[in-house]
Amino acid sequence: MGKSLAMYMSLLRVLLRLVGVRSQVVEIEPGTLVHFWAPAENPNKTKIHNQAKRKPAVVFLHGFGFNGISTWQFQMLALAKDYAIYVPDFLFFGGSFTDKTERSPAFQAECMARGLKKLGVEKCTLVGLSYGGMVG
Numbered sequence: 001m002g003k004s005l006a007m008y009m010s011l012l013r014v015l016l017r018l019v020g021v022r023s024q025v026v027e028i029e030p031g032t033l034v035h036f037w038a039p040a041e042n043p044n045k046t047k048i049h050n051q052a053k054r055k056p057a058v059v060f061l062h063g064f065g066f067n068g069i070s071t072w073q074f075q076m077l078a079l080a081k082d083y084a085i086y087v088p089d090f091l092f093f094g095g096s097f098t099d100k101t102e103r104s105p106a107f108q109a110e111c112m113a114r115g116l117k118k119l120g121v122e123k124c125t126l127v128g129l130s131y132g133g134m135v136g
Helices: 002-018 068-079 106-117 131-135
Strands: 022-030 034-041 057-061 084-088 127-128
Touching: 002 022, 002 068, 022 106, 034 068, 034 106, 057 068, 057 106, 057 131, 068 084, 084 106, 106 131, 127 131
Parallel strands: 057 084, 057 127
Antiparallel strands: 022 034, 034 084
């Protein structure tokens, strides 16, 4: 079972790259890193792919106990052509972590907002599932 899941996740990462979504880590502040699945960077190293700037941004916030990619994989693949998709992992889920002691939904929301701002997102539509709805 473990090998099958690892193979599936590898395939999923390849599929996401094909639709223009890449794994990125954003430093919110020293000791706090948020992992995002976001539009691919362009060769000029700007934070958002030029084409993604013209697409409406949609942010998917996952529920408690999962990470972004496992929760929103089908939506990411289906919508990446027409939308700039952003799927963060909350702190302590997936690839996001902090050395701060704060654990509240408000702190999660602040970190997500700061990460999106660093990625160049000024306006977006939020979609949240369970805990992600509270944070959103």
